[in-house]
Amino acid sequence: MTGSLAAVAAFSMALGGILASDRLFLGLLKHLLNCPMQIFQEHSMGQFINRYSSDIAEIDFIVPFTIRSMVNILLQLASVLGLILYAVPAFGIIIPILVILYYVLQRFYVATSRQLKRLESTLRSPIFSHFGESISGVSTIRAYGQQSRFISDSERKVDVNNQCYFPSIVSNRYVFL
Known part of the structure; x- marks a missing residue:
């Protein structure tokens, strides 16, 4: 039972991460393509690519693990507080x-x-x-x-x-x- 719940949680996190990354990637691309030409003249293409790729990498790699860690910590906190309140109301x-x-x-x-x-x-x-x-x-x-x-x-x-x-x-x- 625990293994199947862990598999469902991992699948949900992966699917949610892919959907969020895709949505944010397309939103960033849309805003980037709608920028005025002056911005492209003031900044090099390398700056855009560097910033864009670092933002997408953060969304793809760091955010899902951070969310998973946050959920684990919140569940542990709730269980510890429940035990403490049960023992010492x-x-x-x-x-x-x-x-x-x-x-x-x-x-x-x-x-x-x-x-x-x-x-x-x-x-x-x-x-x-x-x-x-x-x-x-x-x-x-x-x-x-x-x-x-x-x-x-x-x-x-x-x-x-x-x-x-x-x-x-x-x-x-x-x-x-």
Whole structure:
């Protein structure tokens, strides 16, 4: 019985993921084709393809597993709360207080995490840009003997990026304790 329910759940998740991905893909394509020409002149085709493919990959691979994980966690939470309430009925008074506290902490975390991710991705671009420029100009850098300067510039950019990356990791660990 459990195996057949697991198979039905897996099939439902796969079918739902395919239908959602198809619907979102067609919606993104429709909006992309209806964009004004000025947008295509301002941005390279590589930027569109990169963004489009990363969004579709997120929908195809990450969202279904996230939904499955969320459903599992909610079912486990309901069963644990049911057992606790069965064993200690007075705990029912504390649950609403804990829910409110969790909601407040979660709102604070989401806002902080969003800003840290934004800063980290903004500070990541100069690293890739500097790396690409260094690779394309490697013969000139070697000719003038400036390897140590470019290495230290790269290390400095990585250090600046890590100033936002490490707090992001720490905030993730704090929430999932």
